[in-house]
Amino acid sequence: MSESMAPEEQSAVDQDAGPERRGPVWVVAIVFAILFAGPLFWAVSDLIEFPAAVGGRTPWWLLIFAVIAPVVLYVAALLLGRGRTPVMRTVLFGAGLGAASALTLSGIAIAPLLLA
Numbered sequence: 001m002s003e004s005m006a007p008e009e010q011s012a013v014d015q016d017a018g019p020e021r022r023g024p025v026w027v028v029a030i031v032f033a034i035l036f037a038g039p040l041f042w043a044v045s046d047l048i049e050f051p052a053a054v055g056g057r058t059p060w061w062l063l064i065f066a067v068i069a070p071v072v073l074y075v076a077a078l079l080l081g082r083g084r085t086p087v088m089r090t091v092l093f094g095a096g097l098g099a100a101s102a103l104t105l106s107g108i109a110i111a112p113l114l115l116a
Helices: 007-016 018-057 060-080 086-115
Strands: none
Touching (some): 018 060, 018 086
């Protein structure tokens, strides 16, 4: 039946199949929101504990950047993944999560160097 349809009718049929595809999309977004909570938690934990440990030499820009980066990377992956397949969204979220984790660990590694 779909071979005899005009291209306009076929695209209308494809658009009607949207709700079935939205389920996996939201599942991917929710799972990665939970995973992105790890780097965000570590950054907030550092923001609270690090100033007490080092006193007045706190690298505030690094701590604030560490808190903002996971949120920005998650939102960027969410926006870049709009209209893409769930697999492509997973790849984008995975790249964002890897970048957020790398930035968090880099901040932990560079903080003692900034205090020296």
